[in-house]
Amino acid sequence: MRLRRNEEELGLREGIAKLAAGATDISRPAAQNASVFWSGLVEGGWLGIALPEERGGFAGSATDIASVMEAAGHGALITHFLPNVLIAARLLAWAPECHEYHDILAAIIAGESALAAVATGDWDESWPITAREEAGGWSLTGTAPPVYGAEHAENLVIQARLADGGVGYFLAASRTPGIVARSFPTLRGVPATSFTFDITVPASARLDISAAAASAVFNQALAGACWEAVGAMDYLLRTTAEYVAMRHQFGKPLSSFQVVQHRLAEMSAQCEIARAAALLASLATGNVARATSHAKIVTSKAARQVSQNAVQLHGGMGVTEELAVGTYFRLLTSFDALLGTPEQHLARSWKVAIEPGDFRKSAVLG
Amino acid sequence: MNLDLTPDEAGFREEVRAFIAANLTPELRRQNQLTTAMYPDPHISLPWHKALAKKGWVAPLWPVEYGGTGWSAMQRFIFDSECGVAGAPPIPPFGIRLVGPVILRFGTEAQKQFYLPKILSGEDYWCQGYSEPGAGSDLASLQCRAVRDGDEYVINGTKIWTTHAHFANRMFALVRTSTQGKQQEGISFVLLDMDTPGLTVRPIRSIAGEHEVNQIFFDDVRIPAANLVGKENDGWTVAKYLLEFERGGGLFSGRHRSNLSRIRRICDVLEERGVSILASPLKRAKFAEVTASLDVYEMLELSVIRDLAPGESIGAVASVLKLQSARMKQEIGMLGIDLLGPYALEWWPEVPEEMEAGEILLHTPTMDYLNGRAHSIFGGAQEVQLTLISRSVLGR
Numbered sequence: 001m002r003l004r005r006n007e008e009e010l011g012l013r014e015g016i017a018k019l020a021a022g023a024t025d026i027s028r029p030a031a032q033n034a035s036v037f038w039s040g041l042v043e044g045g046w047l048g049i050a051l052p053e054e055r056g057g058f059a060g061s062a063t064d065i066a067s068v069m070e071a072a073g074h075g076a077l078i079t080h081f082l083p084n085v086l087i088a089a090r091l092l093a094w095a096p097e098c099h100e101y102h103d104i105l106a107a108i109i110a111g112e113s114a115l116a117a118v119a120t121g122d123w124d125e126s127w128p129i130t131a132r133e134e135a136g137g138w139s140l141t142g143t144a145p146p147v148y149g150a151e152h153a154e155n156l157v158i159q160a161r162l163a164d165g166g167v168g169y170f171l172a173a174s175r176t177p178g179i180v181a182r183s184f185p186t187l188r189g190v191p192a193t194s195f196t197f198d199i200t201v202p203a204s205a206r207l208d209i210s211a212a213a214a215s216a217v218f219n220q221a222l223a224g225a226c227w228e229a230v231g232a233m234d235y236l237l238r239t240t241a242e243y244v245a246m247r248h249q250f251g252k253p254l255s256s257f258q259v260v261q262h263r264l265a266e267m268s269a270q271c272e273i274a275r276a277a278a279l280l281a282s283l284a285t286g287n288v289a290r291a292t293s294h295a296k297i298v299t300s301k302a303a304r305q306v307s308q309n310a311v312q313l314h315g316g317m318g319v320t321e322e323l324a325v326g327t328y329f330r331l332l333t334s335f336d337a338l339l340g341t342p343e344q345h346l347a348r349s350w351k352v353a354i355e356p357g358d359f360r361k362s363a364v365l366g
Numbered sequence: 367m368n369l370d371l372t373p374d375e376a377g378f379r380e381e382v383r384a385f386i387a388a389n390l391t392p393e394l395r396r397q398n399q400l401t402t403a404m405y406p407d408p409h410i411s412l413p414w415h416k417a418l419a420k421k422g423w424v425a426p427l428w429p430v431e432y433g434g435t436g437w438s439a440m441q442r443f444i445f446d447s448e449c450g451v452a453g454a455p456p457i458p459p460f461g462i463r464l465v466g467p468v469i470l471r472f473g474t475e476a477q478k479q480f481y482l483p484k485i486l487s488g489e490d491y492w493c494q495g496y497s498e499p500g501a502g503s504d505l506a507s508l509q510c511r512a513v514r515d516g517d518e519y520v521i522n523g524t525k526i527w528t529t530h531a532h533f534a535n536r537m538f539a540l541v542r543t544s545t546q547g548k549q550q551e552g553i554s555f556v557l558l559d560m561d562t563p564g565l566t567v568r569p570i571r572s573i574a575g576e577h578e579v580n581q582i583f584f585d586d587v588r589i590p591a592a593n594l595v596g597k598e599n600d601g602w603t604v605a606k607y608l609l610e611f612e613r614g615g616g617l618f619s620g621r622h623r624s625n626l627s628r629i630r631r632i633c634d635v636l637e638e639r640g641v642s643i644l645a646s647p648l649k650r651a652k653f654a655e656v657t658a659s660l661d662v663y664e665m666l667e668l669s670v671i672r673d674l675a676p677g678e679s680i681g682a683v684a685s686v687l688k689l690q691s692a693r694m695k696q697e698i699g700m701l702g703i704d705l706l707g708p709y710a711l712e713w714w715p716e717v718p719e720e721m722e723a724g725e726i727l728l729h730t731p732t733m734d735y736l737n738g739r740a741h742s743i744f745g746g747a748q749e750v751q752l753t754l755i756s757r758s759v760l761g762r
């Protein structure tokens with residue numbers, strides 16, 4: 001077991017942290033900081049971190065991805081990295097070789113909005129897009145829940161339920177007639193898009209990716225999402241601790257009141273717990289569905305607790321746009337519905353860990 | 367970073383499993399399974415203690431030259447996890463985990479020679495005399511008086527909540543040797559024999575009906591002055607060193623997991639009797655929620671101890687573990703009674719002799735819930751831990 005970053009992993013984390021710090025200017029809107037961060041990621045060639053070498057990437061480790069996501073969360077630097085690189089590009093990259101994909105993947109690594117995913121992990125069993133096989137192709141129909149990163153995407157990977165109960169992934173240009181899209185701003189600070197499909201695609205549009213490979217993509221994305229939440233929670237803990245130490249009422253700092261101290265302590269404990277959850281999600285090797293669902297469930301609860309306490313301890317200032325607290329509060333609120341709701345993960349946990357009895361075994365030793 | 371066991375770690379795990387298979391008898395496992403108190407009675411823990419001692423595995427936190435194992439933090443984690451999951455009886459902490467490290471650090475050579483081997487072998491059974499009726503969270507206000515008289519100290523006063531004092535032959539205690547200066551400056555750490563004349567033990571029944579804790583009365587109890595550990599009036603330093611082990615020295619995820627498994631077993635037993643508990647989606651979700659917390663708690667334990675050298679204590683983050691371990695215990699306790707509903711109502715102030723083991727098993731979740739409440743009180747109440755955590759957040 002290796003629970004510390006090695007030299008390479010430390011170097012990468014340092015590089016990313018510098019980039020994130022350089023992009024963060026509290027006098028600017030968060031979206032502007034995020035786009036500076038994104039440019040830095042693109043120019044530094046960091047996006048290749050998530051892709052295998054034979055697909056033009058440099059195959060970073062789960063720990064490297066954690067470093068990027070944690071730094072992003074800490075600075076509220078929300079970009080297309082999660083939806084387009086960690087999810088969409090990987091769905092394509094992990095499908096067997098196909099020339100058409102090369103260009104798309106190269107464009108993604110170059111930072112272009114080449115591809116988005118209208119897809120989710122295997123925790124959603126009632127995914128509303130269905131695919132029916134027709135002469136020479138597939139017809140896809142249904143309205144999907146909103147997804148991130150798709151507002152400018154040229155191509156879409158569309159997940160659909162098949163008649164035999166399986167899941168298929170299809171590649172289509174986003175301008176295909178029969179695709180209706182509506183983009184709107186969200187709590188996460190970036191737009192989401194709802195898609196309605198009533199299209200027919202050729203048989204060749206179906207990606208040859210196994211359910212297990214797709215599921216691995218989503219599980220790793222989930223780990224990344226947890227790290228983003230950890231970064232954001234850490235920011236809130238630090239900034240709240242500074243605020244209550246600085247702000248005086250009744251002639252003394254707020255931090256001298258025990259109730260305030262205890263709220264801070266609860267926030268700190270939840271930050272530690274969320275960090276352990278994210279570690280578990282990133283590093284688990286055996287029953288990865290168990291580890292990632294459990295991490296998501298626990299991180300969601302921690303995120304609520306930390307973000308609500310952060311706002312509470314900032315008083316009136318906490319419920320304004322005068323401070324960054326509000327941005328982080330909204331970001332963490334949106335975490336619940338990111339990549340599966342807690343309810344969906346509880347149901348998956350029952351299926352993969354509890355009913356089969358796996359929960360009796362250690363979560364980390366297997 | 368990665369969680370894959372190295373070949374050495376995997377080999378060690380196999381060795382631990384083989385040891386458990388060879389030494390944890392079904393009877394011991396069953397008796398431990400029926401235990402709901404914090405620590406099983408000595409007739410359950412001692413056979414296991416002795417088996418571990420024979421193998422040289424009973425004191426992982428001690429230096430090798432005194433009988434420690436020289437294990438890495440990872441090995442300790444593997445060992446505790448395997449023992450917990452297998453349902454091995456936990457070893458009460460008072461000797462091995464608490465007074466042992468204290469004697470190692472502050473004891474005289476003579477004290478080391480005399481006490482340490484008896485702790486290792488299980489010949490001595492220890493209890494902890496810290497708390498008093500008037501000194502709980504505010505431990506430094508303790509009043510139990512020890513007055514020097516030639517080569518002896520004469521002790522008068524009382525201690526309370528003394529776990530397993532009715533089994534112990536020895537006690538380590540904090541006593542007041544001076545009333546001058548700050549409260550903390552007049553405290554001394556002493557060792558004493560439970561059969562010393564003038565010492566009496568009064569049982570206290572717990573909320574679950576069990577006899578685990580006691581009150582101790584000292585009535586002119588004379589102990590040799592040589593039983594002092596550390597310097598006179600410097601016992602607070604010793605006491606604090608011990609508390610670090612009390613609050614963070616143990617790994618509990620394995621035990622919590624075996625408690626959680628016990629709930630599942632009870633649901634299965636009831637299922638055989640036609641009572642379906644886990645068909646309810648709401649109850650399934652509750653089960654999953656607690657399991658999620660436990661999986662993450664396990665990772666938290668591992669990530670906290672990962673850098674520890676043998677014998678090193680974990681410092682401030684100990685409070686987060688203590689807080690969270692208590693919550694795990696309580697969450698699992700609540701899960702049991704929430705899932706079982708009316709089947710968790712039966713409670714015997716004293717379990718009748720003739721009751722079958724299987725019937726007792728059905729009551730364990732209720733007992734677990736009742737006993738779980740103490741976990742956020744002893745060893746520093748939850749509020750005390752939160753204050754400690756806030757100090758490190760606020761940097762003071």
Ligand SMILES: Cc1cc2nc3c(=O)[nH]c(=O)nc-3n(C[C@H](O)[C@H](O)[C@H](O)COP(=O)(O)OP(=O)(O)OC[C@H]3O[C@@H](n4cnc5c(N)ncnc54)[C@H](O)[C@@H]3O)c2cc1C
Pocket residue numbers: 493494495496497499501502503504526527528529530579740742743744745746747748749750
């Ligand atoms: C099952 C059990 C076994 C035990 N075993 C032993 C043993 O073997 N040896 C031993 O010496 N002791 C033992 N104890 C004693 C234990 O350590 C004390 O109970 C504990 O330190 C709390 O002290 P108290 O019970 O006097 O509570 P009090 O100090 O009276 O506190 C009562 C409550 O007030 C609150 N509170 C206290 N202080 C603060 C504060 N500063 N800020 C905010 N809130 C506060 C907390 O909610 C606390 O629970 C045991 C206790 C139990 C329950």
